[in-house]
Amino acid sequence: MSCIKKLSSLLIASSFLLSIASADLVDCLRAGGRMSFRLTNCNYLFTGAYNGSGTTSSNPIAVTFQELGSGTGLDFRVTLNELISAIQGPGSETLVTFLATIVDDDEVKWNMNFNPAPGFCITVVVEGNPVPFEVDSLTTRYHLMLSSRECAADPLERLSGGQSLSGVQVGGDADNKLYGVGYLLCQRNTGFLSQVELTNMQLVAYGGSVPKTMGNVNGDCVIDDTDLAIVLEAFGTDDANADVDGSGLVDDTDLAIVLTNFGMSGC
Known part of the structure; x- marks a missing residue:
C-alpha cells in the first residue's frame, strides 16, 4: 500500500x-507536563489568639506545569484546599501560584506568596473543629530532589500512564515550610491576630512520563x-x-x- x-x-x-541524549531529570519532569504530589505528614503549630499543635497531612493532587513568570516552565497553580486539605468552605477554591527555581539537574524549589485583600476569610478544620480565619498572608516553599524510577503507575493514583521520576523533600524546614498570618473568627484587630506554621514536612511526588x-x-x-x-x-x-x-x-x-x-x- x-x-x-x-x-x-x-x-x-x-x-x-x-x-x-540523556536529559536532566528536571528536563524530564518538565517534558512530562504534570506532577502528582502529596504532603504525607507535617507538624502544625498555631500561636497568638488561637493556640494548638499536632500533625496533619493533605490529600494527593496533580499539578500541571505552566510558565507563570519564573522562566522555568515548571510553575503551577493549586487551590487552597489542594494546598492544605484542612482549608475548607468558601474561599478554599481560590488559586495560589507556585513559582519554580531550578537548583540543579535533579532539584527544584517552589515558592508561593499569597496576600489577599482584607476580608478574605476561610475555614480551617483543626482536630475536627471548624475555625474561621481571615487570611492576611500565606507563604509556602517546597524543595524536591528528583530520582529516576522504573516506569510504573503513579502510586498516588493522580496521573495516567507510567511515571519514571519520584521526588522527596530536601533542605529541612529552611526549604519546606508553610507560614500563615491571620485573624481568628475573621475579626481584624490585634487581639485576634494568629500565626500558623507547618514544619517537618514529608513530601512525595511523581512525574516524568512521556x-x-x-x-x-x-x-x-x-x-x-x-x-x-x-x-x-x-x-x-x-x-x-x-x-x-x-x-x-x-x-x-x-x-x-x-x-x-x-x-x-x-x-
Missing part, C-alpha cells in the same frame, strides 16, 4: 534525525514500535486509545506525532 510505503519513508527519515499527546500511546514511558503499531492498526478509525491528539480520528497527524518523537523515553 502506498500509505505504508510513505510511512516507511517517514520512519527512515525520522531515524536519521533522531538524536539520543505523555500520550507526544506519542506514548500505551503509557510505558517510551515512544517506540509498539506505539507506532497501535496507531497504524487503528488508522482511519475513531479508536480513542490510538487517537494521540484527541481529535476524534486516528489520522496522519497522530502518525506524525509518533514519528517525530520516536525514541523519546522517560528518565
Whole structure:
C-alpha cells in the first residue's frame, strides 16, 4: 500500500534525525507536563489568639506545569484546599501560584506568596473543629530532589500512564515550610491576630512520563514500535486509545506525532 510505503519513508527519515541524549531529570519532569504530589505528614503549630499543635497531612493532587513568570516552565497553580486539605468552605477554591527555581539537574524549589485583600476569610478544620480565619498572608516553599524510577503507575493514583521520576523533600524546614498570618473568627484587630506554621514536612511526588499527546500511546514511558503499531492498526478509525491528539480520528497527524518523537523515553 502506498500509505505504508510513505510511512516507511517517514520512519527512515525520522531515524536519521533522531538524536539520543540523556536529559536532566528536571528536563524530564518538565517534558512530562504534570506532577502528582502529596504532603504525607507535617507538624502544625498555631500561636497568638488561637493556640494548638499536632500533625496533619493533605490529600494527593496533580499539578500541571505552566510558565507563570519564573522562566522555568515548571510553575503551577493549586487551590487552597489542594494546598492544605484542612482549608475548607468558601474561599478554599481560590488559586495560589507556585513559582519554580531550578537548583540543579535533579532539584527544584517552589515558592508561593499569597496576600489577599482584607476580608478574605476561610475555614480551617483543626482536630475536627471548624475555625474561621481571615487570611492576611500565606507563604509556602517546597524543595524536591528528583530520582529516576522504573516506569510504573503513579502510586498516588493522580496521573495516567507510567511515571519514571519520584521526588522527596530536601533542605529541612529552611526549604519546606508553610507560614500563615491571620485573624481568628475573621475579626481584624490585634487581639485576634494568629500565626500558623507547618514544619517537618514529608513530601512525595511523581512525574516524568512521556505523555500520550507526544506519542506514548500505551503509557510505558517510551515512544517506540509498539506505539507506532497501535496507531497504524487503528488508522482511519475513531479508536480513542490510538487517537494521540484527541481529535476524534486516528489520522496522519497522530502518525506524525509518533514519528517525530520516536525514541523519546522517560528518565
